[in-house]
Amino acid sequence: MHARDAIFLEDFCPKVRIREWRQSLHDYTDQSCIYCGSKSESIDHIQPRSRGGLSTTTNCIPACLSCNIQKNDMDVFHWYRRQKSYDPRRAMAIRAWVSGNLTLALQLIRWVKNDMTKDQTKRVAR
Ligand SMILES: [Zn+2]
DSSP states (O other), rough: OOOHHHHHHHHHHHHHHHHHHHHHHHHHTTTTTEEEEOOOOEEESSSSGGTOOOGGGGGGEOHHHHHHHHHTTOHHHHHHTSTOOOOHHHHHHHHHTTOOOHHHHHHHHHHHHHHHHHHHHHHOOO
């Protein structure tokens, strides 16, 4: 098979490509929800599809089902500010992600995650 045929095949199987792309987003955040840190089980459209939001990496964020369902069509920052899981670093991470700075987004998510792990260790130690 020639390389050109492979590209051709991919065009005929967009579903496979979409699945791979979704998976790559989950891999990026270590399968964790950007809002609360639970296991990410879905892809949330920052700007909802109902309002013309596109399925692009900067508009799609890994989220757990619970956050995804709760957020629904609300403005992400307006909604997230009122969540128990609210953390300014996560809010910054969302802004960074939306503006295409995935590296910064990832750093912020890891920062929060490390603190969460530390808290758990402390609790166990007591
Ligand atoms: Zn969540």
